Amino acid sequence: MTAHDHLTNGWDRNQMAARAARELRDGYYVNLGIGIPTLVANNVPAGMTVTLQSENGMLGIGPFPYADEVDPDLINAGKQTISQLPQTSYFSSADSFAMIRGGHIDLAVLGGMEVSEKGDLANWMVPGKMIKGMGGAMDLVAGVKRIIVVMEHVSKNGDPKFIPECTLPLTGKNVVDMIITDLAVFERPDHNSPFKLVEMAPGVSAEEVRSKTSAQYVE
Amino acid sequence: MTAHDHLTNGWDRNQMAARAARELRDGYYVNLGIGIPTLVANNVPAGMTVTLQSENGMLGIGPFPYADEVDPDLINAGKQTISQLPQTSYFSSADSFAMIRGGHIDLAVLGGMEVSEKGDLANWMVPGKMIKGMGGAMDLVAGVKRIIVVMEHVSKNGDPKFIPECTLPLTGKNVVDMIITDLAVFERPDHNSPFKLVEMAPGVSAEEVRSKTSAQYVE
Amino acid sequence: MAKKIYPDAASALEGLLFDGMTISAGGFGLCGIPERLIDAIQASGVKNLTIASNNAGIDNEGLGKLLRTRQVKKMISSYVGENKEFERQYLAGELEVEFCPQGTLAERMRAGGAGIPGFYTKTGVGTQVAEGKEVKSFDGEDYILERGIRADLAIIKGWKADESGNLIFRKTARNFNQPAATSGKICVAEVEEIVPVGSLDPDCIHLPSIYVKRLTCGAPYDKKIEFVTTRERESA
């Protein structure tokens, strides 16, 4: 599969993850959410050291284990079995969120249901549906230095997800720094500035992005 | 030296410590202040396990080391070299005071300059003299379950130290549970009750105690 | 020495359980959960429990067992997915749930155990979580006041403990067990192995003995995994 196959569709899930991976820097400590964000781990540039944090108390997440090395005491925040690395350290949930809340994590990549033009994020509950809880998402968006949201540009119904005001209950207010969708990338330099369209997937036009976005942004 | 030698003088320092040691119970975790309180460690009844906490981050303080085992990385809160025990554990100052503040220590024995009849304690500074600081004393009296103050009954000038109101800056308000002096023991069942004279040193009369105490207490 | 070691979970809990009590429980998902103690609480029949725990187990595993028997009045949790009976009771209004962000929950337990009745955090500012909570500004930023949790009882799962109660955890099974332990007026721990005093490195004790008032060995354990994920060995 080459980029060419997607010229008219925008980026696929893995390409969105790869785009997010371009925001990594050598030496970064990073927390990756469930879903597309998890795929960022497969796209770390060669020669770059990025240490992944898992909010259930681990720094230095390794790959999934071989079948004969599965360990019930070694899981990630998505409750999947994982492996450790030589530089791994373990700590309690209290110490883990002290790290997160205290601003020690350089970057978090999370999924989103809605992002508002002011940087509000909604990704934890849909009214009327069974509430499962926010897990660590509210702590991550409040504490981590830089928040990237990776999500489809529009919902299954074709509705924009980057919108003037979130309609769903918020995960965090004015917390998002960058949005990566299957169509485009929006970024803002600080939390007082509007988002700017900084990049489009191959074959996607600024007009298409405009037509599928109800949020205000700078082009 | 027998108790008889002191019939007319009340208890000596070691006897005061021994009296404080009678408040220990098997399994207690205890913090001992500098001075007479430190001597309590020598008076733990045989067969009783009492674990001593040092607020610089240690549970299970051993005796002073042999000369050839002195370790600069192993000191108590008085900055004296000590030794470890098989059940010793080390932790940070933050974790140490979480333990103290959280009410996990059963008993603290501290020195005092003044105790008021309402249980206020002053033991950290004398106005006009160089202030060295309160160290961990304020945390101990605020957090530990039971506070025993061990002090001379009167000052060098002969003034009472168990008084209606402290004249010196407070270490804690309404924090003392028991007072052990060279003459007598005062106790109260809770922080809303007055102190009661519960014991006198051999040869000390209730009248002598009364004459050397300006605080109100129950006899 | 005052004996801390009990032959089983039921005896370790003897005299500690009462209807309407609050319990802090360790564990993340099914990783590091105090399963023997949960079984003993189930068997005791104690009711109207308020349980602070990151998750609520899954159907018939972990705290899911106490939900099934209707012993739980309220859960304080950050995530309760993967649990049909929970969902049924919650939607029917039979079970009260206080959703608490994961880091706030861990810190509330730690604070309760550290004598801190309240602390300010940025987590949840401007969201439903902030409703009814005091907001205070520090250096121009808003924070909300969260309360420490002081439970009547903490139940935790450790890996090894020495006979004096010093305890260590293994890998990510440490999680909420450490803060939960400190948040209880009394903490009962189950471990996989009890070793003689002096066997553990004093520089590497995760939970000093002062926190472990009662101790039982629950081995052997058949630890459950929620999602087994593996990779293939590359052929040489």
Next chain:
Amino acid sequence: MAKKIYPDAASALEGLLFDGMTISAGGFGLCGIPERLIDAIQASGVKNLTIASNNAGIDNEGLGKLLRTRQVKKMISSYVGENKEFERQYLAGELEVEFCPQGTLAERMRAGGAGIPGFYTKTGVGTQVAEGKEVKSFDGEDYILERGIRADLAIIKGWKADESGNLIFRKTARNFNQPAATSGKICVAEVEEIVPVGSLDPDCIHLPSIYVKRLTCGAPYDKKIEFVTTRERESA
């Protein structure tokens, strides 16, 4: 990998020092103090420092060196005895001192490092320490509001660190080093030995690598003791 290891304390501090900055320092008395980093700060000539440290060293040892050279504007400490130059400057009004109860100081560092701008504690209620601080009642008891400390720089002393920055302390030399490390916007650590990644037990890391941004080996150390106290060997 991004290199964290520097050949000496001076290079490890390069570009981080500026007049008027706030520094959190580890150590208790002379135990576990970052002496190489203190020496390098002295040599740099940086001035008007505010230093949060439990103690202020003794004359010409530890932070006492920076007092001697008048580089310190303000100390935030719990105990400053055993230091004549400190006493002279303090009594002459040349040095500002904020006395902070030891546990409150440790917690303020931990809170600053954990993103908690303020917390309530019973420590100091009704004393001089409470003056000017907000008092709040929780469950009928009064507590005072204390602020987290977020320093421009943390300087700490560890025992061993691996090349990625995972660090362990030894015995009571851990003390304030752990909370001080987390309270700095950047933390520089000196250790007695740097070991290869994988040499330390991942279950026994006292300070995960994320906190250690720069690292230098300061060995050999000639550690000072304030009060040598010993016991006699009983004759057999």
